[in-house]
Amino acid sequence: MSDFWTCKPSAKALRTVNPIRAIVDKVVGGPVVERTDGKERIPLSLGDPTAFGNLPPSQILTEAAAAAAHSNKFNGYVNACGTPSARAAIAKHYSTEHVKFTSDDVVIASGCSGALELALTALLDDGTNLLVPAPGFPLYEVIANSHGAGVKPYRLDPATGWECDLENMESQIDENTRGILINNPSNPCGSVFSEGHLEDIIRLAAKHKLPIVADEVYGGMTFGDVQCVPLSTVSAKLGGIAPIISASGLAKQFLVPGWRVGWLTFYDTPFGAIKDVKKGVMSLAQVVLGASHLVQATVEKVLDPEKEEDIKAMADFKTQLNETLASQSTFTCDYLSSCHGLRVVRSSGAMYVMVEVVPSLFDGSFTDDVTFTKLLLDEENVFALPGSCFGAPNFFRVVYCAPKEKLGEAYGRIKDFCERHKKMD
Template sequence: MPDIQLIAAQDITSQAPLKPTTSIVKKEWNVRVSPAVGRSRNPIRETLASITANQPSCSKTPINLGLGDPTHYPLHPPPPAAITAVAQAAIGGGANGYLNGVGSTEARQAVADYHERWDQVKYDISDIVLSHGVGQGLDLLFSVIIPPASVEKSNILLPRPGFAQYTALLANLDAEIRYYDCVEDKDWEVDLEMIDQLCDDNTRAILINNPSNPCGSNYSRQALKDILVIAEEHKVPIIADEIYGHMTWSAPFTPLASLSNTVPIITLSGLSKRFLVPGWRFGWLCLHDPLGIASSIKSGMQCWGNRFMGPNSLIQAALPTILATEPEWYDEVINKIEALAKIVYQGVSDAPGLSTHCPSGAMYSFVKIDLAAFPTIKDDVAFATALYNEQAVFVLPGLCFGMPGYFRIVLGTPSDVMTEVIERIQQFCSKHSVIDQDL
């Protein structure tokens, strides 16, 4: 009897090969972005949009004290010579082309002259890279100093409270962010012990913001020296965000680079705040490297600077004139900001449930909310939302700066507008606070 299985096998092999069946899979759209986009949102802009999405319930004229834009009302006109210089650069027609990515020789020399004049710090033009405002300068610098996590672990120290853009700019990089506290009872100067404890072998930089946004503080010379001692001990460079440099009144401003004999200091500054032209988007980075140990950062800044064609060519052409502005013009601006600071300090001190330190620099007052005094208001965001709804005054909640329970007032309006703001805030607090003002 034949082997049935063998016959079956022979029959199968004798048949024509089967055609493979192809399953047709319909592709779907898969458009997506990097997760870094979600981490890079600017909480200041988002909070502004959220709180002001609806019209206030009152009939009062809205007053926006949320954004640090001194042109909104405006506080003071820019230097007349600066306006003339930009106009002449445009009319002359000689400043319309591409420039060196790190900036023209003339513009960088103007920056060097400016810092030697005001800071008593000497820079070679090779130490200077121009940028599209300090924000882009920070983005450039962070990209230079922070390696991919696959290559090397790294961390960076940031202040708390601090400017929200720092975190947003670092969101697409691989550094661990470590926050050190600024201490309110010490006029918002840094917690030195905390900085010392946070530094390790993977720390790429300590970022110092002075004068401070949002605190309105101006660090003492001794406080800055103490920071340098810690940086020297840990051999960590410092990023000095000094966009509000020399915008102080109760005490002189001390540039950090002027104190350092060893620690590399990368100073960032620009035109937006001191010259009252934030829309011109013009800033710069200066490397102070007394021991010549940060040549890699210098080369990296130059390399990254040339990824673009440099900032606005018209402003570069006008920069020598802009930066030669006479001290009298700055004095007029500072006198106005100081007057606003006093109005806010006195007005907040008289408002139940609020307290603040008198600002001494930059253009901000950071106000503490005693939430126990406002039983119907759960947090600083609710406070700012209700204040806008009832009094048409917009302030930024402290949450935007990593410090819940506070809000920031911008010192950038005419005095009569700020007086009106204080009256509205006092009315709001009197309505919602359980504190007896007569006690």
């Protein structure tokens, strides 16, 4: 009898697979070859606004974290659903003339992704499904599959600025559908839905008696006159016809993705359509025992500052961040639109843009988005994620958070690449 043995992983662990990995391996896989052209790698792939160090968080936030750490008041365990002060600040921040949240409507989690996991775990069972956007963030599918559930993608239409194809969305609904996930502003598209479009989505959800899970982590990151209206506000203005579970956090809007504090807010119908789901989320929160107590101590400082100078400082921070991202979005879209064989769907929020590759306009060196991004990496050392990672074949996603001079260098290489591989008549 052998002395060697292995432990069997759970079915949930075996079901938990990120589909991006297999696609990215096709781009970055293979032997490492030392470059002789002197081109350093420029990553346009990672959705981390802090990656290049040019977008620091607000001093209000960092000073609040330092003060909390030095106070020794935030070292212990807290309520699994969050501290009273942080939950109250979140409730106040998202309340409007149409929606009045209380602390009981808020659950704090370990990042927005942790908040989404709580929400979807409370909604999905084995054999059920969730409607998700395509293109869309693959985490939704990862979470659903881990629970033995599935996802049914609905189409976002590039011809309408990535609005939902509502007819296609409705066609995906069946007796096992537990909810509709809406990501606004969008990762990977950078699109922001109009209030009228959100109204149409809510009416469809209400028609089929489905809750909406709203991933609004980029909610404050919009450009110019474009505004992201929270789905809870839109539903309330329609009479509360559909319940909304909204997810957000500090990560992107406040430039601290590594601090890992996110939250859910629950907006229910007058008849309590999701009251049991909210109870379920609060029960599930006991498994993790809450997000960082230290970081939660900073939440009220940025969402609900008391001093006039702090209110102004946070407003200035948000304005400066959005103006920077808007400028870099315009620069990105203008530059890449000038490249042979590329078509850009302009972004109006978040920090992404999707670029279409038209293979028929090139010399046959690549046939799709995966082979395009691999050859681009091999020849120019510029790394962008293939659209197939997000359910968008023949597109690639660009993250434009890098300093403008670094973006310009990357886009210059992309332009050279496209010219070099241009199909000759």
